[in-house]
Structure formats: C-alpha cells, structure tokens
Amino acid sequence: MDVQVEEISTVAKKLSFTVDPKAVDQKLKSSYAVLRKEVKLPGFRKGKAPREVLEQRFGDDVASKAAEELARELVAEELVKRKLEPVSEPLLEGGPLKRGKPFKFSVTVELKPEITLGEITGLQVTVESAEMTEDELDAHLETIQQQARxxxxxxxxxxxxxxxxxxxxxxxxxxxxxxxxxxxxxxxxxxxxxxxxxxxxxxxxxxxxxxxxxxxxxxxxxxxxxxxxxxxxxxxxxxxxxxxxxxxxxxxxxxxxx
Structure with missing residues (x-):
C-alpha cells in the first residue's frame, strides 16, 4: 500500500492511498462471505448462494460498503502510525472496490492546532458546590442496591x-x-x-x-x-x-x- 501526505494548512492534511489488488480481492471475498451468511435467496439454502449470484443481486452495494469499511480501517491505522489526532470525522473521497483493480482514495483530516500558552498567574476560580440533592442521593443508592442484588x-x-x-x-x-x-x-x-x-x-x-x-x-x-x-x-x-x-x-x- 502506498500513502502520500499533502500539507493543506497548518491544521489539515490530505492523505492519498493506493491499495494493491490483492488486498482489494481479500476484502471483497470477506464481505461476500458475511453477506452469504445473512441472506436467503430463492433456490438456495441459507449460506449456500454462490458468489456470482450474490454479485448479480448485491454487487454495487457490497463494493461500495466494502470500500468504505476498508478505507476507514486503513485511515485509522495510518492516523495512529503518524500520531495524528483529528478533531472531526475525516472526509473520505473514493469509489467502490473492483475485483483485481487497485483501490485509490483520499481523506482530508482536520488536526488540533498547536497552541503555546503564556504564563498564567493571579487568576481566581470559583468552584461550584458538588453536593447531591436528596432525590439524587436516593436514586444513586437505589442504583447501587440494584447492582448488589x-x-x-x-x-x-x-x-x-x-x-x-x-x-x-x-x-x-x-x-x-x-x-x-x-x-x-x-x-x-x-x-x-x-x-x-x-x-x-x-x-x-x-x-x-x-x-x-x-x-x-x-x-x-x-x-x-x-x-x-x-x-x-x-x-x-x-x-x-x-x-x-x-x-x-x-x-x-x-x-x-x-
């Protein structure tokens, strides 16, 4: 798998992925295996429908869903690898998986800005009371009782x-x-x-x-x-x-x- 990183701004990066055909075929194979267990088609026992039949009926949906799942898995791994912490859901761009073809997609990630704090002195803080009301205490005790029942x-x-x-x-x-x-x-x-x-x-x-x-x-x-x-x-x-x-x-x- 090849990953290219583009700096969009100080708080955003674009990661472009190219996944080799072998990984694409493996993902499609596992997706159809899951689907085969879930659906029942006329003329076939549950879990016994051939992949060719499943592709004719559900091919577009499987290819799209598998692409999204694979992309999210790879993006999550890459973010951990590069120690990137997104502040929002990454924006994925890419098409469905195709058997025997590489899968290309990109993701734009918004990141936490680097903030340097100056010296903070002389501030006064008012701490709110954390006392429970009688009703809150009764509800809490009832929960503890139920847990120990x-x-x-x-x-x-x-x-x-x-x-x-x-x-x-x-x-x-x-x-x-x-x-x-x-x-x-x-x-x-x-x-x-x-x-x-x-x-x-x-x-x-x-x-x-x-x-x-x-x-x-x-x-x-x-x-x-x-x-x-x-x-x-x-x-x-x-x-x-x-x-x-x-x-x-x-x-x-x-x-x-x-």
Whole structure:
C-alpha cells in the first residue's frame, strides 16, 4: 500500500492511498462471505448462494460498503502510525472496490492546532458546590442496591407474579430464518430491557408451562439477524426467582468501602 501526505494548512492534511489488488480481492471475498451468511435467496439454502449470484443481486452495494469499511480501517491505522489526532470525522473521497483493480482514495483530516500558552498567574476560580440533592442521593443508592442484588429461588408452587423474575427457555421461529433458541433467559429484570418483548408471554405461567404468541423483536436486539423481525415466540418457564436487595445499613456501607 502506498500513502502520500499533502500539507493543506497548518491544521489539515490530505492523505492519498493506493491499495494493491490483492488486498482489494481479500476484502471483497470477506464481505461476500458475511453477506452469504445473512441472506436467503430463492433456490438456495441459507449460506449456500454462490458468489456470482450474490454479485448479480448485491454487487454495487457490497463494493461500495466494502470500500468504505476498508478505507476507514486503513485511515485509522495510518492516523495512529503518524500520531495524528483529528478533531472531526475525516472526509473520505473514493469509489467502490473492483475485483483485481487497485483501490485509490483520499481523506482530508482536520488536526488540533498547536497552541503555546503564556504564563498564567493571579487568576481566581470559583468552584461550584458538588453536593447531591436528596432525590439524587436516593436514586444513586437505589442504583447501587440494584447492582448488589441477589436472585433468590421461589420454592412455593405458584404462577409467575408481578415483580418476579422468570428463568425461561425461549424459541423464536419465522419463515426464512433458522430457529433461534436460548436457555436461561431472565425476564423481568428492572435494568435489562433486552427481553421485555417476551414478558407478556411469560405472565401467569407456572414451572414447566409454555406459551406461544406472535412478537416483534426490537431493533436493538443483540442478534442483528432477528432485530426488527415479526415472528412466533414460545416461552417455557423453568424457574421463578425474586429480587432481594441488600439493606441500606452499616454493613452495606462497609462492603462499599465506606
């Protein structure tokens, strides 16, 4: 790879990159490998579509996205190598990747100006009070309590109630997707909303019972393959737990080092 640096001003540089065809081909290969795992095309099992078919359907998008990813990776490495600290997002200029061809692009980087401070004496500084309000203190203590909580098994034979935490096995199913199965999923934790879309299915279940229904997976779901999908979900209740918070006493304070 060849990199040329042009001084635009005292606070800006232009870096021009030429990437050899071998690196371009490797980036395209890895990009299509990722795409192959994500898409399902008619006539092919998921993950089995040939690259030629993928290029016909998604070639322009893959080439553009791969170019941007490769450019950003190389720019980040070069900035570290040259000890350059940009003050804004570098401005990239370049086209898509082409198999067997070198990739040329440039980036303009705005840098921190060099500032020499004179001697500073005789200044007075007023420091604002950092005291917490009572509401802020209560909220802070509640957060610390939640971080130190325990989950205690519920031994009596009863259904899941409001305030309980469910330990469940969850299965998501939808046409065109491989089944998504998770065991030991906690439903109902107050500071973890990642599985809240399943709470209604678990409501009122007893151990060993299962309920199935249609849900929409939130966009921020940890598995991007399922994010935003509408699917059939089943929740099997394995255990019921309750949250036990430590009391706000001297023992709790001592455990925190106070």
């Amino acid at each position: 325990s989950l205690v098994p519920v031994t009596e034979d009863r259904a899941l109630q409001a305030g309980d935490v469910a330990v469940a096995t969850v299965v998501l199913k939808a046409e065109g997707y491989d089944d998504h199965r998770r065991e030991g999923v906690h439903l109902g934790l107050p500071d973890d909303a990642s599985s809240d879309f399943l709470n209604e299915l678990g409501r009122g279940l007893k151990r060993g019972e299962t309920r199935t229904g249609t849900v929409t997976v939130p966009a921020e779901y940890f598995d991007a393959t399922w994010a935003g999908a509408t699917c059939e979900a089943s929740v099997e209740l394995n255990e019921i737990e309750r949250i036990e918070l430590p009391p706000l006493d001297d023992t709790f304070a001592a455990a925190l080092g106070h």
